[in-house]
Amino acid sequence: MKRFEGKIAIVTGSSRGLGKAIAFELASEGATLILHASKKSTESTKTFHQIKNISPNSELYFANFLNHDEIVAMMRLVQKKFRRVDILINNAGAIKRQTFLKMTDEEWDIVTKVNIYGTYFVTKLLLPSILKSTAGRIVNMSSICGLVGEYGLTGYCMSKAAIIGFTKALAKEIAKYNITVNAICPAFTDAxxxxxxxxxxxxxxxxxxxxxxxxxxxxxxxxxxFLCSEDAGYITGQAISINGGLI
Ligand SMILES: NC(=O)c1ccc[n+]([C@@H]2O[C@H](COP(=O)([O-])OP(=O)(O)OC[C@H]3O[C@@H](n4cnc5c(N)ncnc54)[C@H](OP(=O)(O)O)[C@@H]3O)[C@@H](O)[C@H]2O)c1
Structure with a gap:
């Protein structure tokens, strides 16, 4: 039996990049995927068809995290279609490279809204569905930037540090429901x-x-x-680095 047979997993920002790789890994291990992208695009459609080939009941939804109503509408559709959700990967993210003195309020807003508000609202709206799982899993995408800071990335670093605080506090609150909450902190990747x-x-x-x-x-x-698997049932509230030994 595959590790995630019978599990329903949502991966935000799974049209491309790391989210797509995570969706593939979960689907190939038996999970039904709820894919998400900010908007319909060639990439999101292609990913959807590829995932459908290995996990036929998977679905694709759209919501721009800069628009609260779109997140609410998407979560309504998800809850209508799926009775419960077992795994939530808060992966969607935005980055704006600009030094603090030059960064516009609009750039700051995009990064904080997608990375912080997006994670907050998706988790908040989906938690009732995750509570129906016997062993819920939430993994939030942070970054090495949230641990050490990086030149030209104040807004991004702030948002990724916020994700770690959110992870640690939420883990303490919902451990009693047997839901684990962890963050991962990648550094440079090929995606x-x-x-x-x-x-x-x-x-x-x-x-x-x-x-x-x-x-x-x-x-x-x-x-x-691994963090979504049964084997990781005793790991919660952690920010786990994957960085080739960089820090
Ligand atoms: N790549 C790395 O090396 C790295 C390192 C550390 C941490 N991370 C973190 O890992 C996560 C994935 O990174 P990535 O590099 O794979 O990203 P990416 O390739 O740029 O993809 C970003 C994903 O987020 C979605 N997204 C962007 N803006 C959005 C918005 N306004 N509303 C809703 N969804 C939105 C995109 O959807 P569309 O396709 O519709 O635009 C896409 O699916 C991010 O949280 C990032 O901060 C990445």
Whole structure:
């Protein structure tokens, strides 16, 4: 029997990047996937068809996290279709590279709204469905940036540090329902927003990584699925780094 047979898992921001890799890992281990993207796109449609091939009952929903009503509408549809949810991966994220002095209020707003409010509202609205699971799992995507800070990323770093505080507090509150809540903190990976990093900077950064390479998206996905598994039932309230030894 596959590890996630019979489980329903939602991965926000699963149209591409790390979210897509996590969705694949969960689906290939038997989970039914609730995929999410901010909007309909070629990428989200392609991912949906690929996931459907391995997990036929999976669904795709859209909600722009900058719009509260869209999150509410999406969660209503999810709750109408699925009686319970076992696994929530709060993965959707936005980044704006700009020094604090130059960053506009609008850029700050996008990063905090998608990363913090998105995680808050999705979790808040979905928790009644997760409470119906006998062993719920929540994994929140933080980042090394939330632990150590990074030049030109004040808003992003603030949002990723907030995710860690949220994770630790929520874990304490809902442990009594046998729901675990953990955060993971990747550093450089071969996927998603990391591909936008300037090449020279990335090469220099790799030299300071003890394992001398970036992380693979599959490695991140396997860490997330481990935290969602039965074997990780005693791990909660943690912020787990996956960074090649960088810090
Ligand atoms: N990649 C890395 O190396 C790395 C390292 C550390 C942490 N992380 C974290 O891991 C997570 C995934 O990162 P990634 O690099 O895979 O990201 P990505 O490839 O840029 O994908 C971002 C995902 O979030 C969704 N999203 C973006 N803006 C949104 C909005 N306004 N409303 C709703 N959804 C929105 C996107 O949907 P659309 O396709 O519809 O735009 C997409 O599915 C993020 O939380 C990120 O901070 C990534």
């Amino acid at each position: 998603g927003m990391a591909n936008e990093i300037e090449r020279n900077f990335l090469q220099q950064s790799i030299q300071s990584i003890p394992l001398k390479r970036v992380g693979k998206k599959e490695e991140v996905a396997k860490l997330v699925t």
